[in-house]
Amino acid sequence: xxxxxxxxxxxxxxxxxxxxxxxxxxxxxxxxxxxxxxxxxxxxxxxxxxxxxxxxxxxxxxxxxxxxxxxxxxxxxxxxxxxxxxxxxxxxxxxxxxxxxxxxxxxxxxxxxxxxxxxxxxxxxxxxxxxxxxxxxxxxxxxxxxxxxxxxxxxxxxxxxxxxxxxxxxxxxxxxxxxxxxxxxxxxxxxxxxxxxxxxxxxxxxx
Amino acid sequence: xxxxxxxxxxxxxxxxxxxxxxxxxxxxxxxxxxxxxxxxxxxxxxxxxxxxxxxxxxxxxxxxxxxxxxxxxxxxxxxxxxxxxxxxxxxxxxxxxxxxxxxxxxxxxxxxxxxxxxxxxxxxxxxxxxxxxxxxxxxxxxxxxxxxxxxxxxxxxxxxxxxxxxxxxxxxxxxxxxxxxxxxxxxxxxxxxxxxxxxxxxxxxxx
Numbered sequence: 001x002x003x004x005x006x007x008x009x010x011x012x013x014x015x016x017x018x019x020x021x022x023x024x025x026x027x028x029x030x031x032x033x034x035x036x037x038x039x040x041x042x043x044x045x046x047x048x049x050x051x052x053x054x055x056x057x058x059x060x061x062x063x064x065x066x067x068x069x070x071x072x073x074x075x076x077x078x079x080x081x082x083x084x085x086x087x088x089x090x091x092x093x094x095x096x097x098x099x100x101x102x103x104x105x106x107x108x109x110x111x112x113x114x115x116x117x118x119x120x121x122x123x124x125x126x127x128x129x130x131x132x133x134x135x136x137x138x139x140x141x142x143x144x145x146x147x148x149x150x151x152x153x154x155x156x157x158x159x160x161x162x163x164x165x166x167x168x169x170x171x172x173x174x175x176x177x178x179x180x181x182x183x184x185x186x187x188x189x190x191x192x193x194x195x196x197x198x199x200x201x202x203x204x205x206x207x
Numbered sequence: 208x209x210x211x212x213x214x215x216x217x218x219x220x221x222x223x224x225x226x227x228x229x230x231x232x233x234x235x236x237x238x239x240x241x242x243x244x245x246x247x248x249x250x251x252x253x254x255x256x257x258x259x260x261x262x263x264x265x266x267x268x269x270x271x272x273x274x275x276x277x278x279x280x281x282x283x284x285x286x287x288x289x290x291x292x293x294x295x296x297x298x299x300x301x302x303x304x305x306x307x308x309x310x311x312x313x314x315x316x317x318x319x320x321x322x323x324x325x326x327x328x329x330x331x332x333x334x335x336x337x338x339x340x341x342x343x344x345x346x347x348x349x350x351x352x353x354x355x356x357x358x359x360x361x362x363x364x365x366x367x368x369x370x371x372x373x374x375x376x377x378x379x380x381x382x383x384x385x386x387x388x389x390x391x392x393x394x395x396x397x398x399x400x401x402x403x404x405x406x407x408x409x410x411x412x413x414x
Contacts, residue, residue, distance in 0.1 A: 009216065015405035079408035086404075097301035103384045103401035147407055171407035173400070177310050187410035189403050193380070194310035196396050197293075198222035200354055200378035201286035203394035 006077070010051045015107065016041050017048065018074045022106055025067045033064035075108075085112040085145045087169070089160050090152035091121050091131050094175055098149060099126045109147070113140055117156075134160070138167050146170045154178040161188075213284070217258045222314065223248050224255065225281045229313055232274045240271035282315075292319040292352045294376070296367050297359035298328050298338050301382055305356060306333045319352055324363075341367070345374050353377045361385040368395075 006014075020041040024032055034045040034052075052065070055077050059065040075081040086104075088095055088111050099114060116122060117134040124131050132139070148169045152160050157176035164172065165186055174180055174190040182188055213221075227248040231239055241252040241259075259272075262284050266272040282288040293311075295302055295318050306321060323329060324341040331338050339346070355376045359367050364383035371379065372393055381387055381397040389395055 011406055011409055015402045018405070019399075019402070077409070078405060079411070080405060084408055092304065093300045093307070094304035097299065097304060098400070100300070101400070103399055104404065107401055107405040109401065109404060146411065147404070149404070170411040173404045173407060185412050187407055189407055191398075191400060191403055192226075192310055193305070193308065193398060194314055194316070195222045195226070196398055197311065197316060197354070197356070197380045198225070198285060198287060198314040199218055200380060200394055200396055201291055202218055202284070204286070204353065204377040205392050 006054045010054055011078075013043070013047070013051055014074050014078055016043070017051070018071065018078065018080070019106060021067055021071050021074070025071065030067050031064045032067055032070075034059060036064065078107075080107050083108045083110060084147055085110060085143065086147040086149055087111070087113045087115065087140050087145045087164070088149045088151065089115045089134065089137075089164070090150065090156075090175075091116040091118075091124075091126070092151065095151040096126060098151060099129060111149070112143055112145055137163055140164075141168045144168075147173070149173045149175070150180075151175045213261045217261055218285070220250070220254070220258055221281050221285055223250070224258070225278065225285065225287070226313060228274055228278050228281070232278065236274055238271050238273050239277075241266060243271065285314075287314050290315045290317060291354055292317060292350065293354040293356055294318070294320045294322065294347050294352045294371075295356045295358065296322045296341065296344075296371070297357065297363075297382075298323040298325075298331075298333070299358065302358040303333060305358060306336060316354070318356070319350055320347055344370055347371075348375045351375075354380070356380045356382070357387075358382045 017037065020037050021032070024040060034048040038045040038048055055073060086109055088098055091099070091114055099111060104110065111129060114129045114131045115134045115137055116131050121131050122133045146169060148164045150157060150160060150172055154176050157174065157178050158180060161172060161180045161182055165182055171187045172180065174188055177192060180188050224244065227244050228239070231247060241255040245252040245255055262280060293316055295305055298306070298321055306318060311317065318336060321336045321338045322341045322344055323338050328338050329340045353376060355371045357364060357367060357379055361383050364381065364385050365387060368379060368387045368389055372389055378394045379387065381395055384399060387395050
């Protein structure tokens with residue numbers, strides 16, 4: 001259950017703040033001001049202070065926020081204060097790129113299983129994970145995996161999503177360019193790289 | 208130059224509205240209410256009405272918005288009312304996935320050139336585009352390409368970004384997990400799939 005009433009837009013920004021704080025702590029910054037964090041991640045200090053106020057993280061004037069404490073607070077709110085196992089389905093070009101992607105661990109995610117329906121891929125090992133037959137998807141339940149990354153084709157996505165939900169998945173990161181119909185208690189976050197690209201021309205100088 | 212003062216958060220949502228309106232028009236919806244659009248894309252009608260009011264798109268009570276007019280207005284604001292040529296640099300697993308991705312055309316983007324530094328890849332053709340030697344990157348200027356998609360490793364990203372800017376690129380969609388230092392007039396939008404994934408546990412039911 002959610003412990004706080006935090007606007008979705010703020011929830012979207014919290015991972016950015018978290019990553020910024022983690023990187024700045026690595027650089028030795030044991031405390032940081034909203035201005036320093038804002039400058040590092042490219043946001044506005046006022047927005048940061050407002051977002052932080054939703055969960056009662058108040059900095060000290062002239063000193064700022066205690067970095068480890070801030071990391072702990074944001075992690076707790078986002079429920080990232082424990083490891084999350086993930087399963088990846090669809091080991092095409094995108095799926096392979098995801099398997100070797102190193103950016104998940106900062107948030108405590110680890111890909112623990114990978115599935116495909118292509119006999120040529122099944123049994124292959126990428127980054128220490130053996131690709132398994134999609135027919136054996138039910139094994140994710142015993143592994144207590146609750147997060148899935150979906151990188152299959154649009155035509156397969158709905159069927160695979162249903163199978164994932166039937167096997168205990170509670171959250172799906174969806175890369176297929178289609179809407180998934182899932183029960184209300186299942187969270188789907190869809191990534192469409194074209195959507196981000198569509199904002200570029202707005203900010204580009206006139207030529 | 209920008210013609211309107213529109214908040215960045217609204218600019219982020221406009222491509223979602225645009226895609227929704229395009230898909231609904233395809234389904235024959237020649238006019239649509241904020242409620243219909245909201246239901247289709249999973250947003251709030253009030254948010255949509257507020258966002259639209261920034262550029263003076265006012266629906267008619269009981270009738271809603273004229274869909275083709277709405278598409279035209281949003282496209283114009285986002286400067287998507289003309290074709291945009293893009294270059295892709297880095298044809299690894301992710302780059303290959305991007306080359307075959309079909310979601311760009313809805314916004315008028317087309318990948319017109321692709322580069323890599325791997326001799327084994329140079330000369331290969333993917334989706335009609337021949338992969339060229341990164342040493343020949345300067346050819347993008349004659350092709351009037353102003354948008355780049357960067358899918359190289361973190362270690363190469365900064366150098367490639369500088370080379371792109373030197374050859375006329377004004378906007379970069381960056382997939383490398385690193386901060387790019389570019390002149391102020393160059394817009395960079397970075398995609399980090401782990402950031403989106405980091406929001407999932409917040410919305411997942413307690414177990």
